Amino acid sequence: MAFFLETLIGGLLAGTLYSLVAIGFVLIYKASGVFNFAQGSMLLFAALTFVSLHDQGVPFALALLLTVGVMVIGALLIERLVLRPLVNRSQITLFMATLGLSFIIEGLAQGLMGSQVRALDLGIDDVPLFVHGVMLSQFDLIAAGAAVVLVVVLALLFNKTRIGVSLRAVADDTTAALSIGINLNRIWQIVWAVAGCVGLVAGLLWGARQGVQFSLSLVVLKALPVLIIGGFTSIGGAIVGGLIVGASENLAEVYIGPLIGGGITPWFAYVLALAFLYIRPAGLFGERAIERV
């Protein structure tokens, strides 16, 4: 039983990290209908920038601030050079543009800052804690805590501020939002900048886990099933989806994996997502679109 609990809780904690990546997606998708494939490379870029600065001897807080600055500038550039010329085009076109964008960001990140694995020390010891005989990782607990804080901040931003209200207006009905004078370009800039910062947090936590390297950008592929299960438009859904994926992935690897040859984590989450899709085609919390000719 203790082993089962350990597996379950380990999975849930890993799931919060998936949620972090998925939240970046949801933010951008909600506000602009863009499925941002470049979220993974943004994550890599942010983590690499931070590590490079930190390695140069820049203190932790300053490096964090500078990286946030870089991500904001990046968001402004993306909005001006990629999104604005593509306004009013189909969602698939925009998705493919972000695919191109991910190539540019990955190329830039590795070209400017090298492609070797960089160690990232956040000053959190990864010591096992024992709670009622169940082993937990302290690092995972802190990461989960960071995710919770981030979600609370985002929820406040979305629900209590003027910017948040206009964000939700744009997400609800872009044309109506434009007609009452909301500046769409400004909204996009803000959303991409916030998504970049969420990417930074996720990148730091993942990077501390497995080193800052190219494979960090592949985390994006882990977040997709999370989005499917939670729905593309719900932050709460991203969290629940992340927890479901993390827990079931861990349990499946331990209990089902040995029966069919192991190594099933790369695709198990996808199959799970497909099963969810058959039951609820718009995810658990997604909005069901009504179509008219």
Place this chain on the structure above:
Amino acid sequence: MSVPVMSETAPWVLIERRLPWPLLGLLVLAFGVVPLVGNDYWLSAILIPFLVLSLAGLGLNLLTGYTGQTSVGAAGFMAVGAFATYGFLLRLPEVGLPLALLGGGIISGLVGLLFGLPSSRIKGFYLMVTTLAAQFFLEWLFVKFPWFYNYGSSGTISAPNLSLLGYDLNTPVGRYLLTLVTVLLLTWVARNLVNSQTGRNWMAIRDMDTAAAVIGIPVARYKRLAFAVSSFYLGIAGALWAFAYLGTASAGSFDINRSFQILFIIIIGGMGSIAGNFVGAAFICLLPILLSHLGQALLGGAVDAGQLQNLQKIIFGVLIILFLIKEPEGLIRLLSNTRERLRHWPLRF
């Protein structure tokens, strides 16, 4: 009566419509001139991958460009085709190469049909994720189960022998001709397919599936058909990629980057165009070679291979975004616009 007059002129018009002169010239060049003058490097390293990637682009274009269902699992279906063809050649050698290729394609088509089943209930990005699931699942399948690669220790497959009616095709020219004939045959089929009722239904679904359903097109069935046909094409392309180009392949030869590469071919070449696949594939094949030569010439080897690869990534990304912004219909549209312009030159239109 004017009927006899028409029947006198009609055949000529038909012939002219069927095979325009530039295409005829290209065919003569491809079949007559290239095998004679092409050296091994050109045949094996440029022309064969170009042809195979064109075919793969064609397969994906039928699904994405014509039916509007975005897929990022193209390479997974290529892997099915490659491993299935290998299975036929290994376990049923008496069927021969053409039937083994066909069988590989059909099995791949069936797998595509299976992964296309969700398309009747979901669409857009949700559907795209199912194709990603296919990609990862199939990659895992061909690594984990040694039966697919005949229990070899390295997990690779290589063609037992490529021969047709006693001719050995295991020379650069032989492999080139095998690829060329297969690709041309399938291109001809695809062209007729998209001009048929099936193709028109696909395009109606692409343009608006709700409207297509309203005018009585069985949307779910045609979406599934598109998945099956597309995977059939991709499967044959995968078999050719493994045996005519690489020689020895493994599941790693069909990873997700290959899927993206094929997606880029159709974006750059032209969505919803047959010729566009060839233009896009030529572009994708030649650009890296051009870039590395340029890098050598301009910087004299001062830049290492890793940086060149990063530069190449950036250039690809920029090109994709530029194409999406400036010319969403791809290079093929650019070419036809240029031709129109030249026809009217020096007048402007």
